[in-house]
Amino acid sequence: MKTYIVEAPSNIAFLKYWGKANVDQQWPSGDSFSMTLNNAKTITRAQKSKANKDLVTIEGLTEGHRRAEKHLEKLRHLTGFKDHLVIESKNTFPAECGIASSASGMAALTIAALCAWTEAESFEDLQQHNFSREAVAHLARMGSGSAGRSLWGGFVHWQKGTEPSRQKLCQVYPPEKWQLCDLICVLSNKTKSVSSSGAHQAAWQSPLFPARLAVIPERLAMMRQAIEKKDLESLGTLLETEALEMHAVMMTGQPSVQYLSEKSIQFITWLREKRRQDGLPAWFTIDAGPNIHVICQSNQSVKIIEEIHARFNDIDIIEDYIGNGPQIKLTCD
Ligand code: PMV
8 A cells, every 4th residue: 555655844934924815715914934944844644545534643643633634625625536545644843832733734734645646756746747836835725824835945935916816835045045043942832722723813803903914015025135135133133023013913803812921921031132132143933822933043053052041941942944845755565
């Protein structure tokens, strides 16, 4: 029996996807831009099932995976494939606490399912079956918006476009462009109380949301310019403004959603102070959770980890860096 093994990385959004213009078609309310990671990933095995239902196992558990099962149903509906699948999946990092496990998870599930259905062993094979990388990314984003960006390595742009069918996903720079690190500081690995898919809609009720949507094009242009120049100070300043703005929208939406914890605030206060006083070359961004992503240059990461641990000795740090994107392997039992 052929089993397809897909390793798909998570990604950290520099420009955040928050809020949907159309829920059914997963049309975002603005563009987003991310860096693909290397170590934080989901590994998913898929094979065709002899039964007439999917069997999904995640981290060894066979129950409670409605979101993955729904995505498989949606994929069958969108592609016309009929076979049910046996799926086994695990993460290399704690899931559902704001480290974008839905991005790597939905990307890995989408690629693995398509490989099992088409018997493709590579992205070139998928292309032969009319699934270009971008087509796969659009299917992945139907499971979780951010998953579409995990189809490439390096820096990736999800363009809103003028209507749902005109969205675009593409790699903007390859990973060699700039060796950036993401030190994922796990302040809490508890499952977050509100899933991001549930919270996206609350953004429309925030009085800050229209102002946020208006600045997205300019902020994206400035981020790209900072990456072009490898100007970490400019990029870092934009990253922090962007993350805090998204959390301000979350907190002022209806219902108000608060992902930041006391410890998150303590951490970012310390990081900013350390930068101001000692010139620590590190900036933060935050996804939909309390955990802090510290962005720095690769050659500074050892020193920065030491500084973090000297202040917060109980924090686990996942040391990650810019990665190459997903991989497909085939085994035959
Ligand atoms: O892909 P979703 O629906 O889990 O939303 C992800 C939202 C953020 O991670 C907070 C931002 C982003 O662009 O990844």
